[in-house]
Amino acid sequence: MIDISALAKPLLDLLSSFGSGVMSTDGPSGQLQSTSSIIDQIHAFGRNSINGMNEAWDGRAADSATAKALRVQTSAATISDRGNDMASVVDQAAAGVETGQKELSGIVESFVNTASAMGPTIATPAGFAVLVGSAIDHLGQGLNVVGRVRNELDTHTASMTELTPPPSTSPASMPTGLASSASSGASQLVSTLSGVGSSAGGMLTAMATPVSSATPSKSGSSPSTPGSHKPNGSSSEQTPDGKGVKVTLPDGSIVEAPNEKAAQAVRSALGTLGTPYVWGGTSPGSGLDCSGLTQYAYGEAGVDLPRLAQEQGNGHLGVSPGDLMPGDLAVWDGHVAMVIGNGQFVEAGDPVQISSIRTENIGMDFYGFYRPTS
Template sequence: MSGAELLVEPLRALLTALGTGVLAPGNPAERLHTAASAVDAARADSQAATRAARDGWAGTGGAAAFATAESVHRGMTVVTADAAEFSRLVQTAAHKVHSASTRLHALVDSLERSAAALGDRLFTPAGLMALVPIAADHLGRGVDIVARTRAELQADTEAMAALGRRTAPAASGAPADAGRLSSAPVPGGVAVTLPDGSVAYAPNERAATAVRAALSQRGVPYVWGGTTPDGFDCSGFTQWAYRQAGVELPRLAQDQDTAGYPVSQADLQPGDLAVWSGHVAMYIGNGQLIEAGDPVGVSPLRTTNLDQTFEGFYRPR
């Protein structure tokens, strides 16, 4: 192996360790998605049959049977939503790995071009010495890519582990604690797994995207005037999260209510904003907010914030 190849080898090792992020056909996430679709279709058929039977079966026995059927239907909806969330998490993680792999490949190509540009000098001590700092810079950038990808994957890992804890049977063989299902599915709702392992249901994909984007930034430090994942202030954080969903909010916290309409606390849904005279936070469901503090984190739902005036809850349009 030549000296140049030795200098490229650490980057290739990073590539091997990272993987490609390309999911093979028939992977578990794909199979689970197919199974979930079958469960959802069975639920729809069962609900149709239940509605048809309801017209001709009156009395206590019928009422009990229909109540049981509805309970089963709700359970099937939860299973379908959990399967969809698992598949989404796998796809999201794979995309992040694939993106990082593409960037590492670009670094390898760049370093090889730098080596080729040295021509015959590459085979001299002086040429190798000229290539060493270039290789060190490329390797440092490669390590940074891997480190950033690991950090980005942490939220997905935590969400998947929480989903597994919630859906897996308890050690005794009994179902997992049903108390963790603190948010019931809503018609057309989009499941979002929260850091505590519970599942909330956003009213639509746009709100779910904003909530997931916000959750992905937990741990980012507070920076006055910050509007990027390098550091956020409160309104920069909610603005960034909604921008990932294709919605542009005003820059200032006290103005972000103008981009939506008021909702009551009883009608809160994931993605709604809690607005004060100088602060804003996002409701993520199940009695929890996420907000830019020091750092970005999840906190219990509240309407007080220091001595600021609470302006209300708002749902972005």
């Protein structure tokens, strides 16, 4: 009597040791999404608080507090984005494992159906040889599935590693609770993926070594890192919702412009850092003054601004301090600067430089903040 179960055992063992990929709603992905949602609520509260503070308080001290608060806002937004990105990686990894598990179940079922279809011929030498060959073939298929899933998990683990470092802004400017939540969430997710990857590796080790050569090799490519630097010191990418555009600043912080035109203006302005101040200058090659800088940067984005600083807010949407985004303009009666995010401006001093957001400027009347691309 041919013991079909003995031939199927390696496949059954492979299936039983393979994870299901099914996660509960309160698993790592759900927890991170929930944490990001809470941080988003804190971010909204912070925006309202900044607006309220600026209505009740002005002067240099208020400007300093606003700049610091906006840096905290950037940190909170970055942590929230990382949490959602990590949750997405976990979901992708789980989906890959679930798909692999279904494929393995199908391979086991295929072998059992093949053996059943052979009928009495299974007891003949020729039939037995066919059955053994089928068992080896199906085991090879199963190992290929495991190898593919393992490589997918390696890629997801690499993506998680890229997301693990804390935001580049100083931890001192970040609420302790938020920093702790982000660190805890990252550690938990890295541990989860490491465990899944280790499990896949353990399954391969348990299989016969000669057949493992059939597993596909891992591709050397890895997902691009959001915000990877470009030559001008900044970079950008469309956000998943298609509304904003993320920009990586020279200090490494990641901010979100309201649209591509604003992001392009920020990139162009940052590309002029170090340009000498020249009264009336309108191009990086010959020097720039304050309105020349913003006019040039927005011109590169296809947006025309008036030449005079005090007129560059005309006809554009006024923006509250707590709602500032990269590309917004701060306009005085004789000066203009561009918001780049993380509580900072880029402006034509001598030379073009990055400075903290403020509303005071050597006694000039401050007209307000404006968004040329709205």
